[in-house]
Amino acid sequence: MATDVTIVIPTYNQRYKDLRRLLEYYNYYDGLVFVADSSSSPYPYNYDLEKVKYFHLPELGYYEKIIYVLNLVNTEFVVLCADDDFIVPKGIQTAVSFLKLNSEYSVAKGKQICFLDDMSEKGKYVWRESDWDCYSIEDPSPSKRLFMHLSSYKSATFYAVHRTNLMRDIFRLSFDNSDDYLFGEYILSLLAIIRGKYKIFDQLYAIRTSHPTSNPHSFYKFIMNGTFDEKYKKFRKVLSKELVNSEDISLPTAEKLIDSALAEYLKNENLTLSGLRAKANLKNIINSIGLLDLAYSIKYKLVCKNDYTYKYSNILSQPKNPYEDPSNLDYNEFVLIKNIVEGHQS
Numbered sequence: 001m002a003t004d005v006t007i008v009i010p011t012y013n014q015r016y017k018d019l020r021r022l023l024e025y026y027n028y029y030d031g032l033v034f035v036a037d038s039s040s041s042p043y044p045y046n047y048d049l050e051k052v053k054y055f056h057l058p059e060l061g062y063y064e065k066i067i068y069v070l071n072l073v074n075t076e077f078v079v080l081c082a083d084d085d086f087i088v089p090k091g092i093q094t095a096v097s098f099l100k101l102n103s104e105y106s107v108a109k110g111k112q113i114c115f116l117d118d119m120s121e122k123g124k125y126v127w128r129e130s131d132w133d134c135y136s137i138e139d140p141s142p143s144k145r146l147f148m149h150l151s152s153y154k155s156a157t158f159y160a161v162h163r164t165n166l167m168r169d170i171f172r173l174s175f176d177n178s179d180d181y182l183f184g185e186y187i188l189s190l191l192a193i194i195r196g197k198y199k200i201f202d203q204l205y206a207i208r209t210s211h212p213t214s215n216p217h218s219f220y221k222f223i224m225n226g227t228f229d230e231k232y233k234k235f236r237k238v239l240s241k242e243l244v245n246s247e248d249i250s251l252p253t254a255e256k257l258i259d260s261a262l263a264e265y266l267k268n269e270n271l272t273l274s275g276l277r278a279k280a281n282l283k284n285i286i287n288s289i290g291l292l293d294l295a296y297s298i299k300y301k302l303v304c305k306n307d308y309t310y311k312y313s314n315i316l317s318q319p320k321n322p323y324e325d326p327s328n329l330d331y332n333e334f335v336l337i338k339n340i341v342e343g344h345q346s
Helices: 016-028 062-070 091-099 142-151 164-177 181-195 220-225 228-246 251-268 273-288 292-302 331-343
Strands: 005-011 032-037 054-055 077-080 106-118 125-130 162-164 199-208
Touching: 005 016, 005 062, 005 091, 005 142, 016 032, 016 142, 016 331, 032 062, 032 091, 054 062, 054 181, 062 164, 077 091, 077 164, 091 106, 091 162, 106 181, 125 331, 142 181, 142 228, 142 251, 162 331, 164 228, 181 228, 199 331, 220 228, 220 273, 251 273, 273 292
Parallel strands: 005 032, 005 077, 032 054, 106 199
Antiparallel strands: 077 162, 106 125, 106 162
């Protein structure tokens, strides 16, 4: 398996505590690891020169550095791993084996858990299972797969195992058709779903760092700054063309399907585009009379913005971590990562 797949780790802003922790974990892995680092200064610590190929690319942005490194990958499969996460080699192996036997699938991954600092006990962490991305998408129709994924969008697919040619292609298309991370993430995920089925298997695949509660998949900020319509037009165009090339569907039909999927997604979030536009207009009016900062200050006080349980409600509401049970088949892998995380505290 290790000769069939390359792990690519993008990093930036001298996040070397996280990267050092991750590379320590991959000392236990016998495959190839590429690091794409756009930090201003290079990684200062030692690493396994036989196993890790380090690329210092301070002049390149997020997509550009990944595209650069993907063009150097020679293995059939590739997987991205964020510098503050862990993707489990056994999970990668399961995904690779599955994709080799099932050509109609474009991506595969397993279950994931998240962790964050336990504020009640210094040096400890809270571990939770993530149910944000817990089902496979296996309809034979590309348009139905896109609708299923976009209408209930919870998590990106690009940390799953991909065929390398597919990963190169979707990153190039995303880079050419978006200029921000949010729309870029959607394009990456939805292109992969159009190209093939999506498999999630019942095995530990990733352990990810949790970040404060936010709404990263909201288009509101683009509506607020007036850029949404142009960004969405490019987004819909690239996906519509992909659908037309993938099945017997007209361009207008593809565009309407994407519009419907977005409307359904917003509905599931108790939102509408018209409602978001009205909210943006109101904010702009409040800002024009100099009261927006005051309104934000009042809002943060009312919702306890700095309260731990509020900031991390997204993970604290998730199910208990099943891998803490010694009888679980992935218990030892969880303990290994847990020990590395706790051993790298500042």
